[in-house]
Amino acid sequence: MTWGRRVVCCARCRRYCRRSTGWRSSRRWSTPAKTRRRTLPRPRLAASRWNRRRRRAGARWTNSPARRGPPASRSTPSPVRSTRPRSPACSTVAETPYRGPAVFLMGPTGAGKTRLALALAARCPVEVISVDSALVYRGLDIGTAKPSPAERARVAHHLVDIRDPGETYSAAEFRADARAAIAAVAARGAVPLLVGGTGLYFRALDEGLAELPAADAALRAELAQELARDGAAALHARLAAVDPAAAARIHPNDPQRLTRALEVQRLTGRPLSELWAERQLAPLTPRPLKFVVAPTERRDLHAAIAARFDDxxxxxxxxxxxxxxxxxxxxxxxxxxxxxxxxxxWRYLDGEYDFAAMRERGVIDTRQLAKRQLTWLRRERDCTWLAGEAALATLLGVMAR
Structure with a gap:
């Protein structure tokens, strides 16, 4: 193709001609050999692919310590060794702040989130931020599958053991603590890795929260009496009568959220769903990378839950x-x-269950929790689902893009 007096390779070349509106014909090899340039410029797409390969190598070719003379060709630079730190320890993380997205590693209980997070920490400089409503409490170690002291020594963990079991911890408090932890981790040059299965916490962090009234001790005591006397099903029916939208989102076996929804409705005179709709959105920027860890077969998850409870x-x-x-x-x-x-x-120690019934009840409750978590996770958008032995490779591949 000829543009003015210059002979160029194609209409998309940015070096020798203006940006074209599109391809008209392919004449790369139709130009006579005498007028064809010896070094043809790379097309735009090929150049971008070459740049991606160069970035994945870990260092620029021009300043790489492994450079020994010019490369063999423009498209095949000399191989270099990555200069990225491999150790997960905070002291070995790069000094420059991390400006990329946070990573959400979500999944149902018993799916292996902690194991995958530790495997990722062995390959990348990350720090774990717990997104679990139970791990915040001191003394709840075995039953919450809390990371061991050795695991926490290998990888820095945040928002673990920050409350006494007699204290409360709200989603608003978590949101403030998590945002502060993300900023601190990124300032040290590490990747903020948020691991857990508490959907309310993830939504509060990613989407924002509504302005809700503070808890009322007298009203909560009254609702607790109603719960003990009438049961959770009766409270769910009352909530459905005054706030059908909130009742559709709250499970009948979730007494904590049921009583909170009724408390807000009685304090404000407005349905909780209306206050949810008015919440001030403040999403994370840049948008987080979301991953879901879950077995492909439900029976595998059930077997893992039973084995973990027995352990x-x-x-x-x-x-x-x-x-x-x-x-x-x-x-x-x-x-x-x-x-x-x-x-x-607790009920077993009160004499309500024998050991076998207690064990069965614990496994059933854990399965029901996992089912609710999976129901929420299936509604999440822009998630990459991970399962099996390829989970770590898939996770690393998406993060490298």
């Missing part, structure tokens, strides 16, 4: 609950003690 019992889960039960500041209706597994063992 917890062998490691002293009952003794852990018994020690917590001796504290005068704790009661069975507190948020920390309503954690899955702890409720069943």
């Amino acid at each position: 917890m019992l062998e490691r002293g889960f009952v003794n852990e609950v018994a020690m917590l039960r001796r504290r005068a500041s704790l009661a069975a209706d507190m948020p920390a003690m309503r954690t899955v597994g702890y409720r069943a063992i």
Whole structure:
């Protein structure tokens, strides 16, 4: 193709001609050999592919310490060794702040999120930020599958053991703490890796929260009496009568959220769903990379849940609950003690269950929790689902894009 007096390779060349509106004909090889330039410029797409390969190599070709003379050709630079730090320790992270997206590693309980996070930390400089409503409590170790001291020594963990079991911890508090942790981790040059299965916390962090009234102790005591007298199903029916939208989103077996929705409606005179719709959105920027860890077969998840609960019992889960039960500041209706597994063992210690019934109840409660988590996760958009042995490779591949 000829543009003015210059002979160029194609209409898309940016070096020798103006930007074309599109391809008209392919004349790359129709130009006579005498007028064809010796070095043809790379097309736009090929150049971008070459740049991606160069960036993945870990260092620019022009300043790489492995450079020894010019490359063999323009499209095949000399191989270089990555200069990116491999250790997950904070002291070895790059000094420049990390400006990329945070990584959400979500999944149902028992799916192997912690194991995958530790495997990722061995390959990339990351710090883990817990997104679990139970891991915030001190003393709840075995029943929450809290990372061991050795695992926490290998990789920095945040928002773990920050509350006493007798205290409360709201989604608004988590949102503020998580945003501060993300900023601190990124300032150290590490990737903020948010790991957990508490959907309310993820939504609060990613989408924002509504301005809700503070808790009222007297009204909460009244609702607790109604819950004990009438049951969760009756409270769910009352919520459906005044706020059908909120009742559709809150599970009948979730007494904490049921009582909170009724509390807000009685305090404000407005349905909770209306306040949700008015929330001020403040999404994370840049948008996070979202991954979901879940087995492809439900029976595999159920088997993993049962095996993990049995392992917890062998490691002293009952003794852990018994020690917590001796504290005068704790009661069975507190948020920390309503954690899955702890409720069943508390009732076992009260004499309501025998050991076999307690074990069965704990496994069933954990399965129901996993089912609710999967229901929420299937509604999440822009997620990459991970399963099996290829989970780590898929995770690394998406993060490298």
